[in-house]
Amino acid sequence: MNQIPGTRTTTKTTTVNGVTTVVTTVMTPGQPTRVTTTTTSTTKVPAGQKPSGSPKLPAQPLQPQPQPQGRQQTQFEPDFKRKSGFFSSLKKHVLRNDEQQQQPQQSQPQPHQPKLKTLFQKITSQQGPQQKPAPIPQQRPVPVPQQRPTPIPQQAPVPVPQQRPAPIPQQAPVPVFQQMPAPVPQQKPQPPTPSPVPVPVPVTVIHHSTDDGPVDQLAEKMRLATLNRPNVSVEHHTHSVTTQNGRIVQESDNTSYSGDIPDDAISLLKRSQPVCAPEFKGERLDVDAIDFSREDALARGCPNSETVSIDRLSHYLTSPCAGDQVSQLRTIFTWLANNISYDVPSFLAGRYGDQSAEAVLRSRKAVCEGYANLFVALAQPAGLNVEKIIGLARGVDIQVGDDRLGSPHAWNAVRVDGEYLLIDATWGAGVCDLSTRSFRKLFRPFFFLLRPSRLIYTHWPENPKQQYLEPPIDERVFRGLPAIKPEAWGLGIKPSGKHRGQIVRTNDDSIEVEVRLKRKGPNRSTGKIVARLNWKGQAVPTNVQWLREDAKYVYMIVKAWCPSAGAGELHIFGWPPGGDQTKNGPQCMCFKVVNEGSGRAARPALQQYVVKGFSFSVLEPMFAQVKKGVPQTIRVRVFDVEKGVTPALAIQSPEGGMPERMPQVEPGMFEIQKVLIGGQWKIVHMTSEYGFSFAAVFDAV
Numbered sequence: 001m002n003q004i005p006g007t008r009t010t011t012k013t014t015t016v017n018g019v020t021t022v023v024t025t026v027m028t029p030g031q032p033t034r035v036t037t038t039t040t041s042t043t044k045v046p047a048g049q050k051p052s053g054s055p056k057l058p059a060q061p062l063q064p065q066p067q068p069q070g071r072q073q074t075q076f077e078p079d080f081k082r083k084s085g086f087f088s089s090l091k092k093h094v095l096r097n098d099e100q101q102q103q104p105q106q107s108q109p110q111p112h113q114p115k116l117k118t119l120f121q122k123i124t125s126q127q128g129p130q131q132k133p134a135p136i137p138q139q140r141p142v143p144v145p146q147q148r149p150t151p152i153p154q155q156a157p158v159p160v161p162q163q164r165p166a167p168i169p170q171q172a173p174v175p176v177f178q179q180m181p182a183p184v185p186q187q188k189p190q191p192p193t194p195s196p197v198p199v200p201v202p203v204t205v206i207h208h209s210t211d212d213g214p215v216d217q218l219a220e221k222m223r224l225a226t227l228n229r230p231n232v233s234v235e236h237h238t239h240s241v242t243t244q245n246g247r248i249v250q251e252s253d254n255t256s257y258s259g260d261i262p263d264d265a266i267s268l269l270k271r272s273q274p275v276c277a278p279e280f281k282g283e284r285l286d287v288d289a290i291d292f293s294r295e296d297a298l299a300r301g302c303p304n305s306e307t308v309s310i311d312r313l314s315h316y317l318t319s320p321c322a323g324d325q326v327s328q329l330r331t332i333f334t335w336l337a338n339n340i341s342y343d344v345p346s347f348l349a350g351r352y353g354d355q356s357a358e359a360v361l362r363s364r365k366a367v368c369e370g371y372a373n374l375f376v377a378l379a380q381p382a383g384l385n386v387e388k389i390i391g392l393a394r395g396v397d398i399q400v401g402d403d404r405l406g407s408p409h410a411w412n413a414v415r416v417d418g419e420y421l422l423i424d425a426t427w428g429a430g431v432c433d434l435s436t437r438s439f440r441k442l443f444r445p446f447f448f449l450l451r452p453s454r455l456i457y458t459h460w461p462e463n464p465k466q467q468y469l470e471p472p473i474d475e476r477v478f479r480g481l482p483a484i485k486p487e488a489w490g491l492g493i494k495p496s497g498k499h500r501g502q503i504v505r506t507n508d509d510s511i512e513v514e515v516r517l518k519r520k521g522p523n524r525s526t527g528k529i530v531a532r533l534n535w536k537g538q539a540v541p542t543n544v545q546w547l548r549e550d551a552k553y554v555y556m557i558v559k560a561w562c563p564s565a566g567a568g569e570l571h572i573f574g575w576p577p578g579g580d581q582t583k584n585g586p587q588c589m590c591f592k593v594v595n596e597g598s599g600r601a602a603r604p605a606l607q608q609y610v611v612k613g614f615s616f617s618v619l620e621p622m623f624a625q626v627k628k629g630v631p632q633t634i635r636v637r638v639f640d641v642e643k644g645v646t647p648a649l650a651i652q653s654p655e656g657g658m659p660e661r662m663p664q665v666e667p668g669m670f671e672i673q674k675v676l677i678g679g680q681w682k683i684v685h686m687t688s689e690y691g692f693s694f695a696a697v698f699d700a701v
Contacts, residue, residue: 265480272469280418299334318382337429368426372410391461401592420468421449488588491527492518509597525577535568543605546617546637564599613645628700648686654679676700
């Protein structure tokens, strides 16, 4: 892995009583200091005595052993000379959980360890008084490759059909497509061969848009001050060797890691800015403002006769959009999403088959590498600067709070007017259902021309330069980024406040997660959210309350109470402005909740319903049960009122009858105080003089 400019590395070696300790410190600008300690100890056992611990190793442990997968590699072959294939190039990303499951009960010899050979020479050389022991080299052992399956695209609940407002067209008009005859192979001009995407040079740095929220608040300044403190990430390696008659008969290795995962990785991510090429003019591409209806129609209407070859299909998809790189990329993306299905059976069986572009075009099935290969192949005849990226991704097989970085994945990058943007045609084609072993096609345009600062939440490239962020974030920051689903970006929903990581911890049974809703459209309205706490198979109700608002955002707080000690998951679902909340909405965020309390402080949350025409939040009471016979304040905040709707809230007693109107003490705030009798009380919205709909219920006991 290439070092970032300014990186300093120091190494210190000490030997005490036969124990050699090597401490390597790597200091990189903008990243935590990484310290690696390697401890090697040697023990001699008299002849005829069995060493304690692990059994003997084979007589010749230094001979190369067959690799379990992939090509053969000798112990003298440099680590960086790897096969360029997709899965073999990911061998250094061995996932921790699988490594623990596959590790045998007894210690076995590891092939290709130059360090063991050097130790062997050092020990045997001590038999002669005039020979000097060989120094321990710093070369690391060559990792044994392990083939990992391709991640399945994220599984999202069925989204609510929604009418998308007409996007604002760009100044440059979308070209009018004309039906063109199929090209004749003999007369078709040879397209220019595109040059590969050059390695990005951090020439121009773009400042984040206002989507990142205000940064001048006191809480933000205090948080950044805390983050500026030095951070140290430490890896501990322990290697022990036992010899008998000059032979290595026992060895053991142990690796441990220490380094806190940041609670606010979003603030650390803000330090990194998108990388741009020299030709960038300073204006970022706004994909949401472009109407791609004609490009999508062209791709969906492609006849089978135009798919006999990659060149012919590329000509059909890109020639009507000649000169418009974004439109050409869109037609390729849409065609892949509508015509290539994810090969779930092959994924589950672990046999992926031929993932070349030609094979995928014939079979119309692929895993992620096949999608990425075919995208590059279709883009090349049109001269589009598209490359394939390999790395890891947090798919449906990665749980929130998982120790693993992700599963092997492939996607694409493209340079548009000097701006590096990312495309994931696999996740844009649909979602998988492991229970039914099936793939459900679902066009997800969110994964077309994504900004690097968004895709980095789920995609971790093997080459840090392909993050297209300057400086690249480190593994510690990636682990701490919250689990934000793609639908959250489209709805303008993002975590805020102090809990902006994957894990929320508490020791008093209660949790609070702040969420920010962005105002959109001419009415400056926001989306809607609900939350559910899944706790050991039980769905626990939560309370979503209005917190504050400004000209750009509405801030909500999700409150939940854990019924016992242990861990669970908090899921937040969202709807667009005016969306039907009576139907299931897409999942937007997920947090792992860890409670160290006993659960005795948990109380059931107030139950709220959906009211059409506006959003509301019951500020008091918060719980489903309150005391009777004492004064109780009932306070409700109303916001995002649709045009032509006048909220009219009232309270209905357990005795029934006409509800009592709640006065509006200030704009959007309704409040009343009553001494409650025992029974169920209802907060309602008066739809007419005598008609009403339920908003919330609670019991006075």
